[in-house]
Amino acid sequence: MPIVVVIGFFQLVVLQEPIPNLGEILVGTLFVMIGLALFVKGLEMGLFPIGETMAHSFARKGSLSWLLLFAAALGFGTTVAEPALIAVAEEAAEIAAAGKVIENTPEAMESYADGLRLTVAISVGFAILVGVLRIIRGWPIHYLIIAGYIGVIIMTAFAPPEIIGIAYDSGGVTTSTITVPLVTALGVGLASSIKGRNPMVDGFGLIAFASLTPMIFVMGYGMLI
């Protein structure tokens, strides 16, 4: 556990303070190791196979609209309940209230936070949909990502300054530990079941879209409110 080494070094050498409750740290480290071992076992038994099986079944069924609906639902559904996003949305509401963008009442802040969460969830749903469409059509990923970057830069020029930091961060917090393996398996499964697609070149990239679109959508949300 490199984290233990880092924390131990800074605590003992730099700050020169003893490490409190060593027993808890040992139990915690043991928990972390058990947890990671179970997680990896579960990935290989559950999350990876189900993602790939569904990708293969959708490819055989041949219905593009159902597949896209599934992609969008998966993106939206996994993001809207994401705890990290809920925390960020609440902080954003406080910033907006402090910056007099919205009224400083609990109701106004809650509706702002909910709106932001919904915005991010919709943007992730949209991202997975576009990403799946890209795998099927075989579009090169970098054109789409560069277009996204240009979108981010243009929006930065127009968005209110208070929202920019949160918008940039929201790209990173949307993808949870359960979403990532599932979405990765879906992409790789799709790319390997469609003729002419390489799972390495075409299968990855869904997560990249899911971390890019929220930035654009959140800045848009900041401009509208």
Added chain:
Amino acid sequence: MSVDTLFALWHTLVDTIADVVPIAVIIFGFQLLVLRKPIPHLGRVIAGFLYVLIGLAFFLEGLELALFPLGKLMAAQLTDPAFIASVSHHSSLNWKDYYWVYLFAFAIGFSTTIAEPSLLAVALKANQVSGGTVGVMGLRVAVALGVAIGIALGTYRIVSGTPLHWYIIAGYIVVVIQTFYAPKIIIALAYDSGGVTTSTVTVPLVAALGLGLASTVPGRSTLLDGFGLIAFASLFPIMSVMAYAQLSEWRAKRASRSN
């Protein structure tokens, strides 16, 4: 192990389950209503989901016990003006006096990313798909270095108070240039590694560091300057993974030329 620990573990498990319910509803809904096919090895898949849930609960609770309190406390202590002044050689503080903060940011970025479960998942998948060309540990180290550099630079940005978007735009330009030179096979994976780095382990510690720094450096606002570290942590791995691929390709070429 105390009763409190068991109770907290149970609580984390319930939270994790709540996180998974929407995902399970979507998967099983589509599988049964749209695809109309039974799930192969249903028992195994459900057991796998249970392993993931219990594993994550243990993992998060372990972090909560062992590292989060101390890590957050240290982020606060290291950014404390009294500590910074004690290592400073000047009468007034400037950005160079925060070197322990940059070093801590680098170290914490690297070590939390190495431990990140979603990065491990993607690395395993990439290793399998690439037939072993992409090494699990190699990818994890490349991503972790990217996050470390990103977060260290991000703390420098908070200390110096320069605008976030210039850094991000400059980063985008580097990524775009690298894209045209990097091996095609790594590009999608590199883009993905930006998003997977910041999950359960990294976000709480890094957020504590950013907010602590923004609240103690004179002239910074927590609200305006405390954010942005996650953005750095999601951008720099893209560069480091492409650089890693370029480096391995270059070394392979040199090796084949000398033979």
